[in-house]
Amino acid sequence: MAEIEIDGAPADPARLAALGLLNYGHFTTLRAEAGRVRGLALHLDRLVRDCRALFGAELDRAAVRERIGAVLPADGAPVIVRVTVYDPALGLERPAAPAAPALLVTTRPAAAAEPAPLRVRTAAYRRELPEVKHVGLFGLVHHRRQAQLAGYDDVLLVGEDGLVVEGATWNVGFLAGERLVWPQGPSLPGVTEALLSGAYRGPQSREPLPADGLDRFTAAFAVNAGVGVRPLAAVDGTAFDPAHPALAVLRAAYLGIPAEAVGG
Known part of the structure; x- marks a missing residue:
């Protein structure tokens, strides 16, 4: 191959x-x-x-x-x-x-084991043409590098208005109990986010999410095609429960989505 x-x-x-x-x-x-x-x-x-x-x-x-x-x-x-x-x-x-x-x-x-929860910090940055998954990754890699040098695992992007947008190479969701909340703003329309949004049977919404108000949520997670659902342990100084029961529900919902044969 x-x-x-x-x-x-x-x-x-x-x-x-x-x-x-x-x-x-x-x-x-x-x-x-x-x-x-x-x-x-x-x-x-x-x-x-x-x-x-x-x-x-x-x-x-x-x-x-x-x-x-x-x-x-x-x-x-x-x-x-x-x-x-x-x-x-x-x-x-x-x-x-x-x-x-x-x-x-x-x-x-592909990674075989479930990856560990992420500790991320916020950074003010907006990708050019955020609706396009383009190869211009310099800004994302730079902010991820700076976050890792500061002791974090990754970076969560925030707009100039202070609202959460997306992760470096992942979309993000938050849980208040069983209620799923997606950030509202200019970001990449993620495939895994779309699949999970359609598969999750609990209440959900899309809202503007100020980065300084995330402590109202009990759990948070990253999603992309490579890892599926990955818990966030913390955003800046706000800790989340990486073992929240709703995360297991989300994982099960995602894994229950039928996969399509590449051969058609």
Whole structure:
């Protein structure tokens, strides 16, 4: 199995150069196991939507499914697959030239065990084009690095208005008892967030959440396709219960979502 390929062929330095030097493109990351992916249709929708937004081009959904299927291990072992869409011929001087996006597909083993709860700190930052999952990760990585240097695990992004937006590479939710509250604001529409929101049978809402008012919640969690539901132990100086019973309900709801066969 190739660990990295472009349009079905082993990646070569010349075609990778544009992504490394220009850093213009978008991606989605998904977890595949036994040839199946939760929310596969939503991942494909994201890639098609973002390709139109960044390149003004249509992406072939069938081709994406084919490329994902080609890199999955034959034994069905769980892997993390990242599909990046970029144009190897795009130049800095003429980014408005007609685009011919390529598919760069990479894989890595998926974590087997449940990851430990996260301790995060807040940082004032808003991604460019927050509705697009683009490859411009400098700000996110910088703030994550600064948080880790300060003794935290990760960073929770807050807007200039002081409202919670999203995590560095994850969406965030909060629990007041069994009531699930999602932040309201400009953030990436997460696939796992959408799946979990549809699967959870308890009360839920979307509200503006001031970062200095999170102590009204009893539990908090991060969600993305790689880890599913991951508890937060603390945000800045506010502690949460990483073993709150509602978190187990959320995990069960997520794991109960049927996965879609990549082969269709």
